Amino acid sequence: MAKELKDYQLDERVETFALLKEVDARVTQQGKRYLALQLADRSMDIKGMKWDTTDAEVNELHAGIVVYIQAVRQAYQDKPQLKVLSIRPSKIGEPQDPADFVAAAPMKKQYMAEEVSAIIFQITNANWQRIVRHILGKYREQFLQFPAAKSNHHAFAGGLAFHTLSIVHLAQAVVKQYDNLDASLLYAGALLHDIGKVIELSGPVATQYTTAGNLIGHIVLVDEEIVLAATELQIDLKSEDMIILRHTVLAHHGLLEYGSPVRPMIKEANVLHQLDELDAGMQSFDNALAETNPGEFSPRQWALDNRSIYRPAGGHPGNETR
Template identity: 45%
Template sequence: MEKKLFEYTNDETFEIYLLIKSADIRVAKNGKKFIAFTFQDKSGQMDGKYWDAPEGDIAAFTAGKVVKVSGKRELYQGNPQIKLFKISVIKSGDSDNPDLYVERAPLKKEDMMEEINDTLFEITNANMNRIVRYLLNQYQKSFFQHPAAKRFHHAFTGGLAFHTVSMLRIAKTLADQYEEINKPLLYSGVILHDLGKIVELSGAIATEYTLEGNLLGHIVIVDEEITKACMALKIDEKNEDVLLLKHMVLAHHGQLEYGSPVRPKLREAEILFMIDNLDATITMLNSTLSRTEPGLFTERIFGLDNRSFYKPNESEKANEN
């Protein structure tokens, strides 16, 4: 069986098929163009650079294509990368289906749909329930296919829905522990907080930010979608239920410097911010630790202040018990 990208060790050479996740054209100090690639298979993503790339190859090797890559895994500033020897278009007869190289959510689409639909019955606030149902029905197909990010957390097919389900599970545990929490508000906020990524991101294969994503961002997009839902459902946008729900979305990044136009001013908004951050953090850690041998430090994790984390030897023994 052919090894996957992250199954190769440092300084090991390989020749495998990979999906071009992204291909950014840049100019080196010598004035010549190079391609900054991000390659991917089901084991994860890894960067590699094609120096002095001719115009023909720049046109040929674009995001979303499957290519044959010859190279070596090496470390650069604590992160794994590919030292590229050769890249070529795959031969006729070889599989060029990008879906075969894309990571997927660990839960089935049907199971995630059922879990989210069951939660809707716990949203007992009529206005919030109607808004959430309206938007989920409108964007259902994309919601269960889209990634939750371009690169760092839940950046795989179904990642947005899986991130939402994971956050709902945490939210329900907290709501059981702290009875004062407004469950309908918290659950509505969890389901809608990242819905705008359906518009912000292009999709799971060759994920890029759309024009709307770059100019508006997913927080503003969701806020606008709630407004549209209110108009369609004939709900007064100035109703307190709507204002509370909008605040949940607008404040879910927690800090102004992280992109939220307002900091949390509701108990449930503060909880949503913490749950979102917790789930993203654990997912980044789990993904990186899964590719790390016991007794070693992980690669640097950009989303966690470029820190490396140690994987104890005991973790391997614990899994055996």
């Protein structure tokens, strides 16, 4: 069985095919050109540096293609990195489908689609159900295929739907604990909260931020979709139903400095924010632990407030941070 990127150890020579997710031609202070790369397969993403690059490499290489690399695995600032010795696009007869190198959600697309459909029926408020059904129908394929982020949590094909369903499952448990929550509002907000990422991001392969993603962002983009849906469905945008649904979605990042136009001011909005944080954090822990040997600390994780994550030597499911 062929090695995956995560299987190579420090100082080991790497010879493999990988997806080229990012490539940036740069110049050193001495005027020499080099390439800053982001490479990936289904096991991990890893940065790479190709020094003394050639004109052919600059012209042939672009994000989204499969490449063959010869490299040495190194570490830079405690994070894995490849010193790329040679790199070229794959040839006819070699692996060429980028989808073969993209990590995917641990849940089949069809199952996620069926579960989302079942949850929509649990939204008993007619206006909210119509809005959710309209928007998810409009972006069905993108919702099931896109990642939930360019990097960090749920940055894999199908990650958007998987993350959304995780939050709904958590919401279902919370509703049982606190019987004075509006389950319909919480489920509608959960299903819609990140749908703007189908506009913010370019897709599951070599994911980049779109122009709208950079200039507007997914929170405002999903609010725009809610407004458009209500207009098409002739639902009164001034009604309290629509105002609190929009507020729940707009407030899901919790703090203004984290991108929310408003802070949560109703219970359901606050719960959605907390569940979003919980699920994103758990995935970030899993990402760090997957690349950390038992009994060792991970490199510092930007997505976890720059903490190092400890993987217990005994294989226990818990972990510690420092």
